[in-house]
Amino acid sequence: MKAPLTILKIGGNIINKEPILTKVLEDFAKLPEKKILIHGGGRKASEMMRSLGIEPTMIDGRRVTDAAALEIVTMIYAGLINKNIVAQLQAINCNAIGLSGADLNAIQSHKRIIQEIDYGFVGDIDIVNGVAISQLLQADFTPTFCAITHDKKGQLLNTNADSIAATVAAAMSQYFQTKLVLCFEKDGVLSDPKDDSSVIPSINAEQFQTYKKAGVISAGMIPKMDGAFFAMKNGVENVYIAGIHALENTTIKGTKLCL
Amino acid sequence: MKAPLTILKIGGNIINKEPILTKVLEDFAKLPEKKILIHGGGRKASEMMRSLGIEPTMIDGRRVTDAAALEIVTMIYAGLINKNIVAQLQAINCNAIGLSGADLNAIQSHKRIIQEIDYGFVGDIDIVNGVAISQLLQADFTPTFCAITHDKKGQLLNTNADSIAATVAAAMSQYFQTKLVLCFEKDGVLSDPKDDSSVIPSINAEQFQTYKKAGVISAGMIPKMDGAFFAMKNGVENVYIAGIHALENTTIKGTKLCL
Numbered sequence: 001m002k003a004p005l006t007i008l009k010i011g012g013n014i015i016n017k018e019p020i021l022t023k024v025l026e027d028f029a030k031l032p033e034k035k036i037l038i039h040g041g042g043r044k045a046s047e048m049m050r051s052l053g054i055e056p057t058m059i060d061g062r063r064v065t066d067a068a069a070l071e072i073v074t075m076i077y078a079g080l081i082n083k084n085i086v087a088q089l090q091a092i093n094c095n096a097i098g099l100s101g102a103d104l105n106a107i108q109s110h111k112r113i114i115q116e117i118d119y120g121f122v123g124d125i126d127i128v129n130g131v132a133i134s135q136l137l138q139a140d141f142t143p144t145f146c147a148i149t150h151d152k153k154g155q156l157l158n159t160n161a162d163s164i165a166a167t168v169a170a171a172m173s174q175y176f177q178t179k180l181v182l183c184f185e186k187d188g189v190l191s192d193p194k195d196d197s198s199v200i201p202s203i204n205a206e207q208f209q210t211y212k213k214a215g216v217i218s219a220g221m222i223p224k225m226d227g228a229f230f231a232m233k234n235g236v237e238n239v240y241i242a243g244i245h246a247l248e249n250t251t252i253k254g255t256k257l258c259l
Numbered sequence: 260m261k262a263p264l265t266i267l268k269i270g271g272n273i274i275n276k277e278p279i280l281t282k283v284l285e286d287f288a289k290l291p292e293k294k295i296l297i298h299g300g301g302r303k304a305s306e307m308m309r310s311l312g313i314e315p316t317m318i319d320g321r322r323v324t325d326a327a328a329l330e331i332v333t334m335i336y337a338g339l340i341n342k343n344i345v346a347q348l349q350a351i352n353c354n355a356i357g358l359s360g361a362d363l364n365a366i367q368s369h370k371r372i373i374q375e376i377d378y379g380f381v382g383d384i385d386i387v388n389g390v391a392i393s394q395l396l397q398a399d400f401t402p403t404f405c406a407i408t409h410d411k412k413g414q415l416l417n418t419n420a421d422s423i424a425a426t427v428a429a430a431m432s433q434y435f436q437t438k439l440v441l442c443f444e445k446d447g448v449l450s451d452p453k454d455d456s457s458v459i460p461s462i463n464a465e466q467f468q469t470y471k472k473a474g475v476i477s478a479g480m481i482p483k484m485d486g487a488f489f490a491m492k493n494g495v496e497n498v499y500i501a502g503i504h505a506l507e508n509t510t511i512k513g514t515k516l517c518l
Contacts (some may be wrong), residue, residue, distance in 0.1 A: 052310055070341060078357075079338020083407060083415055087361040091413035097362045098337075102358050104400060116316040135398050141363060141391075148342060154350035157341055174417060 005137065005176035006035040008173040008247065009165035012042035015081060020244055024183065025085065027247035029094035034137045034176065036168065037144045039085060040161040043091060045069075045076040060219070065120040065158040073158050077146040086144055096142045101125075101149030102156060104132040109149040109157050123157025125164065128171035132145040137176070143259060166227030173235030180231050180239045181252060185250070187243035188255035189225070191216060204258040205229055232257050262436035263292040264396065267506065271301035272444040274340060279503055283442065285505035288353035293396045293435065294482065295427065296355070298344060298402045299420040302379060304335040305327075319478070324379040324417040325516035332417050336405040345403055355401045360384075360408030361415060363391040364376070366423060368408040368416050382408040382416025384423065387430035425486030432494030439490050439498045441483060446502035448484070448515035450475060463517040464488055491516050 008028050014020055028037060035116075045063075046056040049072055057064040065073065082098040089096035101107025109123030136143050145168070147161040162182060169180040188199035193216065203211070208225055211217040217225060228239045240246065242254025267287050273279055287296060304322075305315040308331055316323040324332065341357040348355035360366025360382075368382030395402050404427070406420040421441060428439040447458035452475065462470070467484055470476040476484060487498045499505065501513025 075334035075338040077338070078342045079334040079336070083333055083337045083359050083361055086359070087409045088413050090361055090364050090409065090411055095363060098359070100342050100345070100357070102349055102355075102357070104354060105349050132400075139394050144278055150346045150349060152349055154347050156346050173282055178339050 002177040003088055004179070005035065005172055006031055006033055006179045006181065007036045007038065007165060007169045007172065009038040009161060009182045010040065011161070011182075011184040012040040014183065014244060015039060015042040016044075021085075022033065022088065024247070025088055025094075026092060029089055029092045031214075033246065034140075035089075035142070035174070036133070036137075037085070037089075037142065037170065038147075038161055038165045039081060039145070040147060041073060041077050042081065044080065044101070045073045048072050048076055062119065062122075062160070063158065064118070065122050067121065070121040070156060070158060074156055076147055079150050082144065082146040087193060089144065093097065094142050095140060096144045097136060098144045098146070100146055100156070101159065101164070105129050105133055105150075106132055106143075106145070107149040107159070108152050108153055109111055109159055111157060113156065121155070121157050123151070125149065125159065125167045128168050130171040130174055133168070133172060134175045136179070160223065160226045162224045166231040169231045169236045169239075170234035173237070178236045180228070180236050181240045181246050181254075182239075183226060183244065183246050184241070185243070187253065189217065189221065189241050193218075198245040199253075200255050202256045202258050228257050232259055261434065261436040263289055264294065264431055265292055265438045265440065266295045266297065266424060266428045266431065268297040268420060268439070268441045270441075270443040271299040271300065273304075273442065273503060274298060274301040274503050280344075283503055283506070284347055284353075285351060288348055288351045290506065293399075294401055295392070295396075295431070296344070296348075296401065297406075297420055297427065298340060298404070299406060300332060300336050301340065303339065304332045307331050318376055318378075321378065321381075321419070322417065323377070324381050326380065329380040329415060329417060332423045333407055333415055337407050341403065341405040348401065348403065353401050353466065355403045356395060357403045357405070359405055359415070360418065360423070364388050364405070364409075364411060365391055365402075366408040366418070366427070367411050368418055369410055370414065370416060375475045376429055380414070380416050382410070382418040382422070384408065384418065384426045386429050389430040389433055392427070392431060393434045419482065421483045421486045425490040428490045428495045428498075429493035432496070439487070439495050440505050440513075441487060441498075441500045442503065443500070444502070446504070446512065448476065448480065448500050452477075458512075459514050461515045461517050467513060478502070489514050491518055
């Protein structure tokens with residue numbers, strides 16, 4: 001039987017709020033099973049760009065990453081945020097090891113092909129090095145990924161953290177009984193975007209399409225859900241979209257995905 | 260018999276020069292034995308501070324690190340420089356894993372005690388986690404350290420890269436037959452600071468004191484030499500201070516330390 005593994009992805013809105021981040025990291029550190037953390041970027045990269053006189057460019061909530069923006073996201077995601085999270089986890093005895101996709105060639109991607117929009121130095125994932133990540137887990141280390149990957153030719157690439165979470169979860173499900181929790185500022189997927197209490201307890205692929213057509217699920221939630229269903233279809237046993245209380249109990253509150 | 264291990268430290272003046280950095284990384288990647296890279300910071304942190312309107316403060320060549328400076332060195336050292344070096348090494352099939360001292364609690368330090376000067380968030384090393392670093396080496400990974408450590412209470416600390424190199428080498432010599440190469444812009448320790456060809460081929464502790472008193476060895480070379488002798492006295496088999504051609508041949512040209 002495969003050993004259990006929990007993969008927690010925390011979004012930028014959690015990273016921005018210090019007491020909430022601390023609480024989520026504490027819950028994560030307490031998990032007895034093997035675990036992986038994946039974190040987004042938060043507002044800090046855009047703030048840093050503005051401080052340097054560079055105006056961030058976003059299209060449909062996705063960052064256009066030119067060479068200057070890539071330098072800044074690499075500094076902020078892989079440096080400032082990742083190392084501060086690792087230091088916080090180490091302080092509460094979680095043996096974290098901070099990683100980008102370049103480290104151990106853990107996540108290899110290619111620069112996104114230009115179609116209508118040139119997103120610049122943005123990576124679409126090709127392959128996850130499940131063997132190397134498993135070696136770290138077997139040593140009881142806790143891999144802690146930022147959203148930077150590489151092309152194995154020396155180029156770093158800015159990569160969507162939800163996509164990393166989904167793809168890493170799918171790859172690790174070969175070796176572990178894998179649970180993926182996508183944690184963000186709401187308590188789950190909402191049936192009424194204006195009502196935070198309208199959490200949909202479970203959702204299957206068909207219902208997702210219906211909600212999408214009705215405009216209930218829109219914008220940034222669509223790629224998040226696409227990733228979540230990709231993980232479900234590729235061996236991940238349980239996938240949840242949940243809020244900051246997600247790991248407080250063994251039964252996860254939030255939206256559970258079904259096939 | 261212990262397996263051989265080479266630890267290469269590269270200084271800021273090498274990191275600043277792209278073609279030289281590439282060449283040194285290529286020589287490093289070709290080493291058949293187990294290896295560790297430790298890199299300094301370069302000018303980029305000071306440049307970034309000035310871009311943000313912060314004037315860097317240096318005392319005797321050492322950076323005073325207030326909270327704003329710590330954020331910037333963490334971004335530049337652990338993010339920008341470390342991940343770009345890792346991506347470059349991966350591109351030439353060296354299985355690098357970028358680390359700060361916080362990752363795996365690899366290097367634990369304490370905030371420097373204030374005596375005459377308050378250096379701010381600067382770390383003096385307490386302990387190196389040789390067991391964790393050995394686990395990475397045994398898996399054929401190449402640990403690649405930046406000069407950031409932590410206090411295991413959640414605080415990152417800016418730490419001298421030569422000190423990290425010396426302390427990590429001493430710790431690893433318990434497990435490996437360890438060679439330490441401190442690589443910088445000159446071809447070794449010079450007997451005449453104005454003559455780059457006046458490399459001292461070997462130097463012992465007594466000669467070091469004589470050169471120091473005569474003012475031949477001064478400024479930033481003194482802590483570098485202190486670290487190098489610390490490594491020699493603590494089990495490291497061979498210590499060299501050498502230039503960018505250091506790893507071209509199995510016989511290292513430069514200054515060899517003797518006890």
